[in-house]
Amino acid sequence: MTTMAVEVLERADMGTVFKIARKELKGTIGSRWFWMWVVAFVGLAAVLVMIALPSSSINGHAGFGRTAASLVTLVQIIIPLMGLALGALSIAGQRESGAMRFLMSHPISRTEAFWGIYLGHVAALGIAAGAGFGIAGVLTATRGVSGGTGPFVWIALVSWVLAVAMLGIGMLISTYAARSGAALGIAVFVWLFFVFIGDLGLMGTSAATSMPVSVLFGIALLNPVEAFRLTALTALSGSLDALGPAGIFAVDTLGDSLGIALFIVLVLWLAVPALVAWRRFVGKADL
Amino acid sequence: MITIKTLTKRYGDAVVVDDFAMEVATGESIALWGPNGAGKTTVIRCLLGLVSYDGEITVAGLDARKRGKAVRSLIGYVPQELSFYDEMVVQDLLDYSAGLRGIGTDRVDEVVDQIGLGDHQKKLVRELSGGLKQRLGLATALLADPPILLLDEPTSNLDASARDAAIRLLENLRHEGRTLVVTSHHIEEVGMLVDRVIAMDSGRTVTECAPYDLAEELGIRAWLHLITDADAATRAAAVLNSAGFNARQNSKGVLVEVSAQQKGKAVAALHSAGIEIEDLEVWR
Numbered sequence: 001m002t003t004m005a006v007e008v009l010e011r012a013d014m015g016t017v018f019k020i021a022r023k024e025l026k027g028t029i030g031s032r033w034f035w036m037w038v039v040a041f042v043g044l045a046a047v048l049v050m051i052a053l054p055s056s057s058i059n060g061h062a063g064f065g066r067t068a069a070s071l072v073t074l075v076q077i078i079i080p081l082m083g084l085a086l087g088a089l090s091i092a093g094q095r096e097s098g099a100m101r102f103l104m105s106h107p108i109s110r111t112e113a114f115w116g117i118y119l120g121h122v123a124a125l126g127i128a129a130g131a132g133f134g135i136a137g138v139l140t141a142t143r144g145v146s147g148g149t150g151p152f153v154w155i156a157l158v159s160w161v162l163a164v165a166m167l168g169i170g171m172l173i174s175t176y177a178a179r180s181g182a183a184l185g186i187a188v189f190v191w192l193f194f195v196f197i198g199d200l201g202l203m204g205t206s207a208a209t210s211m212p213v214s215v216l217f218g219i220a221l222l223n224p225v226e227a228f229r230l231t232a233l234t235a236l237s238g239s240l241d242a243l244g245p246a247g248i249f250a251v252d253t254l255g256d257s258l259g260i261a262l263f264i265v266l267v268l269w270l271a272v273p274a275l276v277a278w279r280r281f282v283g284k285a286d287l
Numbered sequence: 288m289i290t291i292k293t294l295t296k297r298y299g300d301a302v303v304v305d306d307f308a309m310e311v312a313t314g315e316s317i318a319l320w321g322p323n324g325a326g327k328t329t330v331i332r333c334l335l336g337l338v339s340y341d342g343e344i345t346v347a348g349l350d351a352r353k354r355g356k357a358v359r360s361l362i363g364y365v366p367q368e369l370s371f372y373d374e375m376v377v378q379d380l381l382d383y384s385a386g387l388r389g390i391g392t393d394r395v396d397e398v399v400d401q402i403g404l405g406d407h408q409k410k411l412v413r414e415l416s417g418g419l420k421q422r423l424g425l426a427t428a429l430l431a432d433p434p435i436l437l438l439d440e441p442t443s444n445l446d447a448s449a450r451d452a453a454i455r456l457l458e459n460l461r462h463e464g465r466t467l468v469v470t471s472h473h474i475e476e477v478g479m480l481v482d483r484v485i486a487m488d489s490g491r492t493v494t495e496c497a498p499y500d501l502a503e504e505l506g507i508r509a510w511l512h513l514i515t516d517a518d519a520a521t522r523a524a525a526v527l528n529s530a531g532f533n534a535r536q537n538s539k540g541v542l543v544e545v546s547a548q549q550k551g552k553a554v555a556a557l558h559s560a561g562i563e564i565e566d567l568e569v570w571r
Contacts, residue, residue: 019386030374099371105335106387107360107431285339286298286332
């Protein structure tokens, strides 16, 4: 008899999932590197707030909106890298150290292990994003600024969604990589692609090919980092200039539907990589 | 209790377990013995459902592939070394493992006492010695009071004192009637721990025998270096050669070839002849 699938899908016990998630969260927030990320994010957020607040407006934003606008650029660089790195190291790292084999020697299913690890990291990313936005919010409030708290909270939430989407992509990488070093390397490349090469590549493609601009901008909107940026900036209702060419094109083309389209893009990036990673982990031949 | 039939495991083109079969009765203790790379640990990983495999494994009548959770609930697994949760506090690790098995804290305290970890509960795992880490691994495995224990090289990386303590602990568990599967490449310790040995090499069963027959079955020899003065060494070599041993004198004493599990016979032969030795070393 020949069988490759190791485990037949068994119903997940949510109690077990949460026990694993709690341990993962505790392990992550107990690690030095996690706090290095948080301190870097919080520190840069604080500096940006201090710089941004004295000026009269940023692209037309005021109050908390001004703070939020100043944080968008920071978030779109730091948060994806944090989510990707955390995800990339999760499964490959535990496999490499032997922790995964120890965990899976318990009477738990792979489904429970996967979602436990995932949720633990989701919570850790929530703490990181909460710390960054929380400190920035406190600094803004202590300077007597008010108004615009709605978009500020919304952007904080969307930042978390971006982080979790990147976590899923990182975990997907992690299920394929044999070593944590390789997983991290691929994660950094993916980060560069989304944050830098994606836009530069599209500009280059635009110049070098006769691909219609609508297709190029459409592809740009599929980039989760770009989807985050546009979601955040449209929430602030500031000047359209800040949206950039892809954003202006999106506003022109989609109008009021833009918010829904961006929401769908982010939800897909949130769900699809994580679900594929889960299926891959459950069907993985060897842990 | 455990039945393995036609188990084969491949990593790419490499066959690490090749048509392996094993039957372990309830309460029996067996050792998978063999050199590094023989396939012992892979068999354990297949049993736990950690790797895919071809063949059939059942534990207490349950298919290990289809009923992985149920099978693992019957098994306590002790890995070679608990080095991966270094930053965790011992008590937290035990509570975590107990939680995953649905066990309360009363049982954790009971096992901590049984294994002798009482003074180390608040330490970080990385602060434990090799012997204590081994005990911690055993403690996590015993939390659910499982009928089956899988021990992967339980005495590797331990010094002599810790090894002795571990063997005594395992002997007690064996006498409690648990089913024990131990992997080892130490020929001396399998005799102390198990009823039966399956010797493996290159993923296949080489022989299956009682533990004290293993060295004879496989022709495993060792050299004893018996240290004594020159006169005694001359007489010792003569006595040993006439007793059927292959012995020769050297500058420090006498070298004698013995069965790896019957080293005492050479010493006993010298003792009977009234020859005292000062020291001895085992050479392989």
